[in-house]
Amino acid sequence: MTARPSWAGRNYTLLTAAAVVTGMGNSGALIAAAFAVLALGGDGTDVGLVAAARTVPLVAFLLVGGAVADRLPRHRVMVAANVLNCASQGVFAALVLSGDALLWQMAVLSALGGTGHAFFAPAAEGMVLASVGGGQAARAFAVFRMGVNGAAIGGAALGGALIAAVGPGWVLAVDAAAFAVAGALRAFLDLRGMPEREAGGGLLGDLRDGWREVAGRPWLWAVVAQFSVVNAVVAAAEAVYGPQVAAEHLGGARPWGLALAAFGAGTVLGGLLMTRWRPRRILLTGALCVFPLALPSAALAVPLSAGWLAAVMFATGVALEVFGVTWMLALHQEVPEEKFSRVSAYDWLGSVALVPVATAAAGPVEAAVGRSAALWGCSALVVLLTAAVLCVPDVRNLVRRDGSAPPAVAATAAAAGVPGAAGPPEAAGSQPTVKAPPGGSGEDSASAS
Structure with a gap:
């Protein structure tokens, strides 16, 4: 048996194991929810409304x-959210298995799951990197994501x-x-060495402070x-149009699950690459x-065969x-640890705010212009917006600062006695030193992705 790396301590191992377990369950559940709606006789609009x-x-x-996550112990917020998600998915499963599920019931239970994730996501963001020393942050996060994405491969295919x-x-x-298993694992996190947080200036004051942190960083x-x-149009393509294309042209849920598993396999390879590459x-x-x-989206618009779709x-x-x-890594290098959850919440809000609009509108848009045209439109928006972001100087010029732990990691890791966290970090939240200086859906991942 290979020895566990010295930087992979108890908390890192528990967080990774919990995320792998939920990654396995979530990847299959995303497919299951769509096909549960279709099995009731629902159409693309119904799938989009539940999403x-x-x-x-x-x-x-x-x-x-x-x-809340910047005021309370983050692991307790995560466990409470896991309990809510466990309960909502359990009732969802029972209704579907009974054959008595109604569309409105599915929508309500999905809403409860979304509420749990709203509290989980900001609390979870940064917990993994805070559990390792700054010098190993990139490798630890890449290995973590490899585990989660590897679970997604098996979960989607299974x-x-x-x-x-x-x-x-x-x-x-x-x-x-x-969710039950993950909540139990996270309950055993040892955060006795974590620094105490100040009470702050009230909920609205904390939110204003978080907004100033975001607005002051153009990148x-x-x-x-x-x-x-981007997340909105990708969600519409994969949550609404994808299952329909699979059902009509690819042979149903199995090839669609294999295509999502291929995506997961690609993320594992990308994670392996990032354990070695330090751009x-x-x-x-x-x-x-x-x-x-x-x-x-372009592959679904054609549509390509199941094999070519998997390759894409x-x-x-x-x-x-x-x-x-x-x-x-950019977030952890630039954002102070004590404000990280608030900044992460704005990141998540931007990432998901238009998703319900896009998924709910996917059916009517398909009816108006056709599914193929809608999918080509999704592809065009991704290209145009990404090109626009590259016009921002901060995005092109922000560089990795080697030789010290990122501010958000160093402050936490040093307090917890993490090896490799010693040494004076850069000023928390400081701007880059160069001239003219981001997610169905995985836990503890970069929210913009």
């Missing part, structure tokens, strides 16, 4: 969740096969069990604004890797994982 029902409360409560064999209800039940708000649209211009590298996000999804996964790691 939107999850995202509306996510958008509504994200900022509150970020402020989920598609189980839906075809026994129906979507059992896949939703597995996801509920995964941050530019990428968040970009992904507010200096981290945001420029990440932004260039967003262009391939236009490819899956694989390549997209590699590129998106490079963006995910570089984005998270």
Whole structure:
């Protein structure tokens, strides 16, 4: 048995294990929810409405969740959110298995799941990198994401096969069990060495403070604004149009699950690449890797065969994982730890705010212009917005600062006695020293991705 790396301590191991478990369950559940709606006789509009029902409360409560996570112990917020997600998915599964599920019930339970995630996401963001020394931050986060994305491969493939064999209800039940296991693992995190947080100036004051942190960094708000649209159109393509294309042209849930698994395989390769590659211009590298996000929508528009679709999804996964790691490293390098959850909440809000609009509108847009034209429009928006972000000097010029731990990591890791965290970090939240100085859906990942 290979020895665990010295930097992979108890907290890192627990966080990774919990995220792997939920990654396995979530990847299958995303497919299952869509096919559960279709099995009831629903159409693309119904699939989009259920998906939107999850995202509306996510958008509504994200900022509150970020402020709460900067005031309370973050691991307790994460465990409470896991309990809510376990309960909502369990009831969802029971209704589907009984055969008595109604569309409005699915929407309400999806909304409860979205509420849980609104509190979970800001609290979880940064926990992994805070559990390791700054010198190992990039490698630790890449390995973490490799584990999560590897679980997504098995979860998507197994989920598609189980839906075809026994129906979507059992896949939703597995996801509920995964949330229970993950919550139990996170309850055992040891955060005795974490610094105490000051009470702050009230909820609204905390939110204003977080907004000032975002607005003062052009690279941050530019990428968040970009992904507010990119994530919306990608969600519409994959949550609404993808299952319909699969059902009509590819043979159903199994090939669609395999295509999503291929995407997961690509992210594993991208994560492996990022354990070795240390690009200096981290945001420029990440932004260039967003262009391939236009490819899956184009492949569905044609539509390509199941094999070619899987190949496209694989390549997209590699590129998106490079963006995910570089984005998270940029956040941790530039944002103070004590404000990280609030900034993360704004990041998440920008990333998901338009998703319910896009998923709810996907059906009517398809009826108006046709599915193929809608999918080509999704691809065009990804390309145009990514090109626009590259026009922002901060995105092109922000560089990795080697030789010290990122501010958000160093402050936490040093207090917790993490090896490798010693040494004076750069001023928390300082601007880069160069001239003219980012997610269905995985936990603890870069939110803009």
